[in-house]
Amino acid sequence: MALNGALSALYSFFVTKLPYITIAVFLLGVTYRLQRWLSAPKGPEGPPLHWPSALKYVVLDVVLFRKTYKTDKLMWLVLVLFHIGTGGILFGHMRGFHLWSASMFEVLGHGFAEFMVHTLPLYMGWMFLATQIYLLYRRTRLEGKQLQSLANDYGALVILLITSILGQGMRIFPPEAIPTETYSVVFIPNLIVLHLEKVPSHHWFFWHVLFTQLLVMYLPWSKLVHVVSGVATSALYGSRRRKYDL
Amino acid sequence: MTSRDAKEALGKFTRRQLMELDTCAHCALCTEYCPVYMETEEPGHAPGVRSSKAVKLYDKQHGLRARILGPRPVTDEEVEELSDSAFNCTFCGRCMEVCPFGIQTHELWSKVREVVHDLEGTPRNVGMLEEMLDESQNPYGLDPDSRLDWADFTDLEEIPEKDKAEVAYFVGCTTAFKGANHEVAFATASILNMLGEDWTLLGEDEWCCGSPLLLAGDEHSAKEYAKHNVEVLESRGVKRLITGCSGCYRVFKWEYPKLLGGDLKFEVLHTLEYLLEKLESGELKPEKTDERVIYHDPCELSRLGGLIDEPRKVLAYLANDWVEFAEHGIDVRCCGGGGLLQASNNEARLAIAKKRLDEAKSLGAEIITSACPSCKLTFVDSAREHEVDIEVLDLVELVAKQLGIL
Structure with a gap:
């Protein structure tokens, strides 16, 4: 009972208090990262940003992973599936926040809508997990030979993997009886409210909530900053190619 | 070295470079394309590991912990490791070309060397x-007086050294002082004479272009060299500068404007661009050889210089049968001769070149040609060391040969 009480308090903390801390740490991280870059010397003028070339290489290299395709076909496949998984899962979560609803797929038939909101996410979850495990395996395999990872190279991957395992666990383990009010999980009133269609597996859900928030907090401090900075570096690379007429 | 010096040295990374260091995911996708790593298989020589080491040292002095609790000392061992990594690099830029994020590693590694220089970690040979x-x-380290000795060795009859001229031929140190390249200078001078060009050499006034200084991380001195060379050229009223050295070409064309803070008043051409002009206008009419020729793109001319089509167009005038390496153009694999690798790891340099020579032989090439004295020297040295039977010619030499003047 005592454990249940403590756990309940903890779970309540994950939902009602932690989101504020998450947002604060995330914003602090963004501020730190920007300040870290902006406090460095500007350096000599690089090539001016040439938008068409910048856009071209962002599409080719960031969206289509052109260079990875050229260098390592298996890694390209894994990265494509990993990023499709990321996009798909983020999109799926938006339904819980009422940014879209299953009815938008009903025009293509009820069966298709069912597939899109129930069947596909489960398989996408497995695929997402498999790609992360490969990335972790690859990193450990090459460690000390071709790369020398820093703690945050593993940090982001490990937190993401735990978050994904917990998320997938929610789907595959049977739900437990939990209070009805968790059908709508209010993280920040009137701003971030998660509406759940089904009661999820209790423990998996709340630990998933915790690790998702840890991931959000860690994002600007971690190597995942490449999600944003990688677009900028690819755009600059595109402009460089233009300048050198390549 | 004081901790203030270390902080100042590591604080030299620019905004873009710091963003690039933070972006590098240490994915190791570049590793198998790094010619030095593939030869030495030393983890420290992998580009991603260099990035890890650099950002680790940066964070010791400028990271969040350093800002809150104060910087931590950078040890001699750490500087030595970073130096070993930085100087076991040919500066070929291949890692930039395969980097999923397009990190501009050529500039980044240049900055790492500058940091190593300021941390007093430059290898002894490079320091010399x-x-x-x-x-x-x-x-x-040769007497500046001997800069024109190549003309005596090759029996060049006309050696113009004029006060004023339209065109200046910037010979470059590796062409002027290395016997393997003397005929490149002879070929260029002979063609200029044959065309009746109003041209000049700079003689003793020609200083190194500054490329080795930039590669050693000494940007300050490189600026002095840039200033001197530009002053000499401008004082002679030069409108076009021709050089057959890819390193000199890249530095004049792309680095001098950055070092001097403005555009140059004269046009910078690689000899090949000049020759192509003359071939296309019909002023030069070479015979075509039937020997099988293979062209090796110098990294500094192609990926880092922007000249990829021009040498191939020149080659089309010279050979009936020419072939390409599997990795060519922007994806060229370095010959091993760049980045001062000769000073820091000559064994790796020669072994890297051997792979290229072996590939050329396997493609049936009888002549391997390039457009860079450093590539030629490396191929010649490696062919001698590893007993590879292939003729090594600079493309300018091939032009002169097919014109019947060499």
């Missing part, structure tokens, strides 16, 4: 090179 430059304005 700087001393020789100080004394004689060339990286070989």
